[in-house]
Amino acid sequence: MTANLTTAFVAAAMRSRGYSVFEGPERDITGGAADSRNVSHGDLFAAFPGENADGNLFVADALKAGAVAVICSRQPDGEWPGATIAVTPDVTRAVGELAHAWRRECGPRVVGITGTVGKTTAKDFTAAVLANRFNVHSSPGNLNSREGLPLALMSLRRDHQVSVLELAMDSTGEIAELAAIAEPEIGAVLNIGFTHVSKLGSIDAIAAEKLSLVRGLPRTGTALLNADDPRIAPVAAELGCSVITFGCAEEAALRRGQVTDRGLDGTSFDVTFGETTERVNSPLPGAHTVSAVLTAIGAAIALGVNLRGAASAVSQSRATGRARVSHTEAGATIIDDRYNSSPASLAGALEMLAGLPGRRIALLGRMAELGEFEESEHRKAGAVAARSCDLLVCSGETCRALAEAARAAGHGDVRWFETKEEAAAAVAAIIEPGDYVLVKASRGEAFETILHVLEDAR
Structure with missing residues (x-):
């Protein structure tokens, strides 16, 4: 059995939900795309209804570019015997259902990361650190929305042990929807700031949305919370799951010491967890990236790695991030x-x-x-x-x-x-x-x- 998602799995999952499916030969699916210009051979193309353009208008382009599966709301013109095409009245919902079914099939331990800033850096660096011990999948680029996160799961394989996913939002309820698809075992909240306040209306609404990630974790899960953010730290007391707080605050479970800025070469600092202290040499430049490093260390600890192993993995990792x-x-x-x-x-x-x-x-x-x-x-x-x-x-x-x-x-x-x-x-x-x-x-x-x-x- 192939480790990849296949068109046969897509066809079965979509049929089981009552959608019309035109099934082509079984082929591996290696990724997902919502823009026909970005389709690579082996992708699943999702014809989302966009604000400026209807994805259904570009199904043929996606198929010509190498898409082997399509989820759309209108059967495309022409004959496409080499592809599997599912037609559904709600493409966004159907792609989410497929992603959830595939996540359940593969069964990885999922790390979900949210926050106002630094999500992608934290996601990429956490994946890099965990790859020292596990076979790791992570969401490509910024596939982190209602449309993007399900597409990120199209590249998940059965042999992946851990999946690190970024969860973003620009409307109420989006984080909970994404968490329902990804079912994270570990959830990290980096920070809460004003970005998106124009859409959600207040900083309190943003906080409630971001914190819904950890409030929805199972009792067997672990929340990673920034102890230095006054809008995040108090939620630790109300959670039923395990909690690892991080930061420079004295009460932080994963506590960092003074940061030495090494310019573009990164930062160095001590980290203490329990009775153990280790020196961390991060390749990420700037003190503002330290929360991403602590998130990676916290995720490793939640997955059973000791502090020394996590600190060593940080030092061995290469810089990731937007800059x-x-x-x-x-x-x-x-x-x-x-x-x-x-x-x-x-x-x-x-x-x-x-x-x-x-x-x-x-x-x-x-x-x-x-x-x-x-x-x-x-x-x-x-x-x-x-x-x-x-x-x-x-x-x-x-x-x-x-x-x-x-x-x-x-x-x-x-x-x-x-x-x-x-x-x-x-x-x-x-x-x-x-x-x-x-x-x-x-x-x-x-x-x-x-x-x-x-x-x-x-």
């Missing part, structure tokens, strides 16, 4: 952290920048989804930037407040531009050997379109 380092023609270093931005992640990145040698340049764009807190949070970020970089360059109307706050806090070289293109050109014109340039903005700002301007600077 990427590259170098310009002029000999400057670009810290490409522009995938996303929030108050906590931006503050952490700026503090990491502050510890680097040479001239430090911050090229910043808008932080999204802050609702009524947008201006105040950008002003707070400006105050952090004032003490963290030698040159602050920012773009977009929202970042006027950030620039103004930095100037008010005493920064002597702040430059604001209407567009990111103008901002990037200004930085490229002055880059010198030895400079460090932090590039950070929310995903919707599309800062990837200006990165080449910096990297090509001479």
